[in-house]
Each structure stands twice: as structure tokens, then as C-alpha cells.
Amino acid sequence: MELLLVIVIGLLYSGGVYLILRRSMVKLLLGIMLLGNGTNILIFLLGKITKGSPPVINEAYKVFQDIYADPIPQALILTAIVISFALTSFAIVLLKRVYALVDSDDLDDLNTPEEEEL
Amino acid sequence: MIDNHILAPVFVQLFTAIAQLMFWRKTVTQRFLSVGGSIIGLLVAIRLFSRTQSEGILTMNAANWDAPFGIVFVADTLSVTLVLLTSIAGVAVSIFSSVSLSRQRMLYGYFPIFHFLIMGLYGAFLTGDIFNLYVYFEVIIISSFVLMTLGGRKAQLEGAVKYMAMNILASMFFLTGIGILYGITGSLNMADVAMKIQLVQNKTLVGITSCFFIIGFGIKSAVFPLYYWLPSSYHTPPSAVAATFGGLLTKVGIYAMIRVLSLIFIPDDFTKTLLMVIAVLTIVTGAFGALIKTNVRRLFSYLIVCHIGFMVGGIAMFTKVALMGTVFYLIHDIVVKTTMFLIAGLIRQLRGTLEMEKLGGLYRDYPKVSLLIAVVLFSLVGIPPLSGFWPKIFLFQDSFSQQQYFFAAALLFGSFVTLFVIARMWSKVFWKNPPEEENVEDRFAPMQPYKKLLMLLPIAFLCGVTLYIGLNAEAIVNVTDKISNQLIDNSSYIKAVLGEKTN
Numbered sequence: 001m002e003l004l005l006v007i008v009i010g011l012l013y014s015g016g017v018y019l020i021l022r023r024s025m026v027k028l029l030l031g032i033m034l035l036g037n038g039t040n041i042l043i044f045l046l047g048k049i050t051k052g053s054p055p056v057i058n059e060a061y062k063v064f065q066d067i068y069a070d071p072i073p074q075a076l077i078l079t080a081i082v083i084s085f086a087l088t089s090f091a092i093v094l095l096k097r098v099y100a101l102v103d104s105d106d107l108d109d110l111n112t113p114e115e116e117e118l
Numbered sequence: 119m120i121d122n123h124i125l126a127p128v129f130v131q132l133f134t135a136i137a138q139l140m141f142w143r144k145t146v147t148q149r150f151l152s153v154g155g156s157i158i159g160l161l162v163a164i165r166l167f168s169r170t171q172s173e174g175i176l177t178m179n180a181a182n183w184d185a186p187f188g189i190v191f192v193a194d195t196l197s198v199t200l201v202l203l204t205s206i207a208g209v210a211v212s213i214f215s216s217v218s219l220s221r222q223r224m225l226y227g228y229f230p231i232f233h234f235l236i237m238g239l240y241g242a243f244l245t246g247d248i249f250n251l252y253v254y255f256e257v258i259i260i261s262s263f264v265l266m267t268l269g270g271r272k273a274q275l276e277g278a279v280k281y282m283a284m285n286i287l288a289s290m291f292f293l294t295g296i297g298i299l300y301g302i303t304g305s306l307n308m309a310d311v312a313m314k315i316q317l318v319q320n321k322t323l324v325g326i327t328s329c330f331f332i333i334g335f336g337i338k339s340a341v342f343p344l345y346y347w348l349p350s351s352y353h354t355p356p357s358a359v360a361a362t363f364g365g366l367l368t369k370v371g372i373y374a375m376i377r378v379l380s381l382i383f384i385p386d387d388f389t390k391t392l393l394m395v396i397a398v399l400t401i402v403t404g405a406f407g408a409l410i411k412t413n414v415r416r417l418f419s420y421l422i423v424c425h426i427g428f429m430v431g432g433i434a435m436f437t438k439v440a441l442m443g444t445v446f447y448l449i450h451d452i453v454v455k456t457t458m459f460l461i462a463g464l465i466r467q468l469r470g471t472l473e474m475e476k477l478g479g480l481y482r483d484y485p486k487v488s489l490l491i492a493v494v495l496f497s498l499v500g501i502p503p504l505s506g507f508w509p510k511i512f513l514f515q516d517s518f519s520q521q522q523y524f525f526a527a528a529l530l531f532g533s534f535v536t537l538f539v540i541a542r543m544w545s546k547v548f549w550k551n552p553p554e555e556e557n558v559e560d561r562f563a564p565m566q567p568y569k570k571l572l573m574l575l576p577i578a579f580l581c582g583v584t585l586y587i588g589l590n591a592e593a594i595v596n597v598t599d600k601i602s603n604q605l606i607d608n609s610s611y612i613k614a615v616l617g618e619k620t621n
Contacts, residue, residue: 020283020287025279028283032283032286032287032290035287035290036286036290039290039293039294039297042294042297042298043293043296043297043300045301046297046298046300046301046302047300047301048301070304072300072306073300076249076296076297076300076306079249079253080293083253083256086260087256087259087260087286087289090260090263090264090282091282091286094263094267094275094278094279094282095279097267097270097275098275098276098279101272101275102272102276107279110276110279110280111276
């Protein structure tokens with residue numbers, strides 16, 4: 001399981017970096033999304049994967065007697081997913097507006113030398 | 119000492135923003151709420167500052183969970199100083215934007231988002247939990263995205279694409295770093311991590327993790343190879359927004375860098391060298407960028423980059439004197455950079471353009487306003503006894519005692535270029551006769567007198583703060599001395615968070 005996750009993380013990160021380095025805005029967006037998912041799985045992996053032992057203390061004891069699944073990484077991932085969802089939806093709307101204004105998907109075309117307004 | 123007062127600044131901004139959302143499209147009410155909320159925030163921050171001065175580090179455990187398990191908020195001297203400065207800048211920007219912004223922007227929620235941004239800044243300064251710091255960073259960047267794109271002009275949106283992509287990337291680096299850090303220490307509380315990371319055997323892994331944090335914060339604070347998003351986006355939004363960004367947002371990156379490096383990843387020789395190289399190159403590239411710009415706001419954007427290098431260099435030396443210089447410069451920089459972008463907004467209002475070639479004759483037409491601006495520019499350049507001068511003494515002194523001659527040279531070069539570009543700007547914008555064929559669009563003269571006053575008031579207020587910092591340098595030095603003591607010896611921070619049981 002760990003090995004599989006490591007491979008998946010590597011694929012997501014490398015795919016994300018590759019897409020970010022392209023010139024297309026849509027690929028930039030997809031790259032950011034892939035990186036975000038890669039990071040989430042990384043946190044999940046680094047929290048140590050433990051199957052079948054929930055973090056519930058047996059009634060007979062006061063502390064954990066055995067290794068248990070760490071709930072914190074999952075809470076962190078949940079937060080990170082919500083945040084990246086918000087950021088991604090903002091990014092999609094922004095890129096759509098830019099595409100409508102610039103009429104190009106190429107990041108190199110984003111250089112209007114326009115005088116700014118107050 | 120457990121204290122709920124720490125969260126008061128955060129809540130003041132949160133409730134201000136919520137109250138403004140209730141008055142959606144009622145821009146006059148929103149303006150009053152914004153200025154009122156900012157002033158209450160300032161008062162709360164002053165009270166918090168004076169309490170930490172007398173009572174030491176305050177902490178607050180969220181929901182009363184004991185320290186390493188729950189989220190903890192810590193108000194040490196560095197945090198509250200930055201909260202105080204943010205409040206000062208917040209009051210000024212809120213007054214300035216309520217007279218200078220177009221009604222169109224206010225209708226679409228400029229003020230609530232502005233207060234959410236300030237809330238995020240307060241939270242980032244006060245939290246003692248590394249994941250919570252990430253969450254507040256996200257609050258800051260999502261608010262700044264909205265502020266940057268509000269208005270929807272083409273140049274603005276184009277700048278926002280670069281800004282958004284780089285900032286999300288920075289967050290990814292930061293989050294990856296947090297993930298690995300949690301994997302090797304099993305904790306998120308910064309004080310607890312600081313204890314546990316010393317026990318980690320695999321020092322290479324710790325070094326790699328610290329690189330993730332340095333890259334993440336480096337993008338946010340715009341250091342050399344990662345700075346280019348800043349000059350290509352900061353000249354696009356309205357000046358009031360640019361003032362918030364230029365004065366505060368890059369400084370959060372510096373704050374986070376100081377906090378993480380002083381607490382968790384105590385810099386070793388490799389990190390110090392890396393930061394020093396970054397600092398020197400940041401100063402040099404920022405200075406060269408500033409030399410060729412003819413637009414006032416683009417010039418200021420490059421000066422931000424240049425001066426970030428001063429602070430990173432101070433962190434790189436990581437001695438008490440150098441950190442005093444860094445923190446003092448941080449204090450000075452927040453005030454002065456905010457003022458500079460407000461001044462850019464004022465020039466734009468006076469002349470309708472920010473291209474230096476088309477400007478001129480401001481001193482002839484508005485001598486008193488020009489003198490006010492001159493004080494701020496002198497302070498930026500670092501003419502003694504104004505505020506930009508004192509931190510440079512500390513940085514110089516320590517770069518010689520640490521034999522960092524490259525940094526000393528870069529510091530001299532950066533200061534000299536700053537002087538040169540500001541002098542050039544002064545002569546072109548204020549002294550030169552305006553070009554005759556241009557028809558000047560003065561939107562300032564027809565304004566009502568109270569509006570003129572409200573536009574000048576924030577600049578005069580921040581100018582007063584700069585003068586206070588410069589002329590009352592001894593008080594600031596005492597504060598920075600206290601801060602750098604707490605940074606060099608982090609045991610007081612750890613003790614305040616985790617209690618006596620650790621030692």
C-alpha cells in the first residue's frame with residue numbers, strides 16, 4: 001500500500017510540475033490541481049498508514065496499548081481539500097475571464113502595457 | 119499565561135467584515151464601519167502590545183486543549199509588534215480607500231474582503247500552530263486574489279494570473295513541508311515541533327524539509343529567483359490595494375521565515391550561506407530593476423524586492439544584532455512601503471498618470487503636500503535621523519563583524535540605488551516642469567475639502583509614525599532588542615506554550 005502511494009505521489013508531483021511549466025493557462029490550472037492532490041496524499045502517507053485499528057482507547061486502559069491510525073492527517077487533508085477547492089474554483093473563474101478578454105490560452109500573451117487606473 | 123485577549127484583534131476584523139456584509143451595496147455605511155473597525159482594531163492591538171510588554175508572552179489554548187494537542191495562539195513581542203503595525207497600516211489604508219476608490223469597486227465588496235485580509239494577517243502573526251499558519255496564509259491569499267481582481271480590467275486580470283499561480287505554488291510548497299514535518303515529528307504545535315525536531319536522527323531529511331519552507335516563504339516574500347510575480351502584478355490594482363499588498367503581504371513571508379527559522383530549523387552553515395546568497399542577489403536584482411523603471415509604481419515594486427533582501431540578509435547572519443536590524447527594518451518597511459503606495463495613489467489623483475515622463479511640477483503646484491511626501495521619501499532612503507537609517511547601522515555593523523563583505527557591499531549598493539532612483543523620481547515628478555502638450559487631468563482640485571483632507575490624513579498619519587520611529591529610535595531599539603533575545607533563545611517561547619513540564 002505504501003509503495004503504491006509513493007508511486008502515485010511521484011506521478012502526481014511530476015505531472016503537476018510538467019503541466020505548470022507549459023505555456024497554456026488550462027495546463028497551469030490542471031498542474032496546480034495535480035500538485036494539490038499529490039500534497040494531500042503525501043500528508044496521508046506521512047501520517048503512517050495503519051489498517052483496522054481505530055484511535056479508540058480500550059475501556060480497560062487509560063492510554064493506547066497498541067499502534068493506532070492517526071486521525072490528524074485526515075483532518076489536515078480535509079482542511080486542505082476544502083481550501084484547494086475554493087482556490088481552484090476561483091482560479092477557473094479568473095482564467096475564464098482572462099481568456100474572454102485576451103482571447104488566448106497562451107501565458108506569453110498576458111503582457112498588456114496598460115496604464116493603470118486609480 | 120492563558121488569555122483570551124490574544125484573539126480580540128482577529129475577532130474585531132471578523133465582525134467588522136460580517137457587519138459590512140449585512141450592509142451589502144450600502145457603501146457609505148460600509149465606509150464608516152471600515153474606519154471604525156480599523157480604529158477599534160488599533161486600540162485592541164495597542165492594549166495587547168502594552169500587556170505583552172508588562173506581562174511577557176501570552177498564550178491561549180483553543181477550546182482549552184492542552185498545549186501540544188490543540189491549536190495554540192501565542193503573543194510574543196514579535197507577533198504583537200507586527201499586529202500593531204498591521205493595525206496602523208490598516209487604519210491608514212481604510213481611510214484612504216474610503217475616499218479614493220471608485221464606488222463600483224465598493225459595491226462588489228471591497229471593504230469586507232479588505233477586513234478578511236487584515237484578519238488573516240493578524241491570525242498568521244498570532245498563531246502558534248504550523249498548520250493554522252497555513253490556513254491563515256490561505257485566508258490572506260484568497261482575500262488578496264479578490265482584491266487584486268476586483269474591477270476586472272484586462273491588465274489587472276493578467277497580473278492576477280501570475281500572482282495567483284505563484285502564490286498557490288508557494289502554498290503547495292509550504293503544505294508539502296508541513297506534511298513532511300508532521301511525518302518526522304508527529305506534531306504541529308510549533309513549540310512542540312521545536313523540541314521534537316532536535317531528537318530526529320536523519321538531519322538530511324530535516325534540511326530538505328527546511329528547504330520546502332524556505333522556498334514557500336521565499337515565493338511569498340519575493341526573494342531572488344522567485345520574485346518576478348511581484349513587479350508584474352503590484353502595479354495593476356488600485357493604489358489603496360497595492361498599499362496593503364506592498365506594505366504587509368510580502369512581510370508576512372519574512373515573518374514566517376523568521377518564526378520558522380528561529381524556532382524549528384535553527385539555521386546551520388548551509389542554510390545561512392543559502393540565505394545570504396539569496397539576500398545579496400535579491401538586493402542586486404531589485405536595485406537593477408528599479409533603475410530602469412519609468413513608472414512610479416513599478417519603481418516602488420522593485421524597491422520592495424530590493425529591501426526584502428536587506429531583511430533576508432539579516433536573517434541569514436542570525437546573530438542578535440543582525441536580527442535586531444532585520445526586525446527594525448521590518449517595522450520601518452511596513453510603515454514606509456504602505457505610505458509609498460498611498461503616495462502613488464495621491465500622485466495619480468493629482469495628475470492622472472504615474473509615468474514619470476508625463477509628470478512634473480508637483481512641487482510648484484502643491485508645495486505643502488510635496489514636503490509631506492519628501493519626509494517619507496527621505497525616510498525610505500535612510501537619511502539620518504529618519505527611520506530607514508537605524509536598522510541599516512545594525513545590519514552594517516554585523517555584516518562586518520561576521521565578515522559578510524558581499525552583503526555589506528550589496529547593502530551599500532542597494533541603499534545607493536534607492537537614493538538615486540528616489541532622487542531621480544523627485545526631480546522628474548516634483549521639480550521638472552510638466553510637459554506642455556499633455557493636458558493634465560487633476561482629479562484632486564475639484565474634490566470637496568473634507569475629501570482632500572481625508573486623502574492626506576492617512577499619509578500624514580503614517581508619516582508621523584515614521585518620524586516617531588526615527589526620532590524615538592531608542593524605544594524601538596528596546597523593543598527589537600527584546601524581540602531578538604526571544605528569537606535567539608527560543609526557550610522562553612517554548613516554555614510559554616508548553617508550560618514548565620518540559621524542563
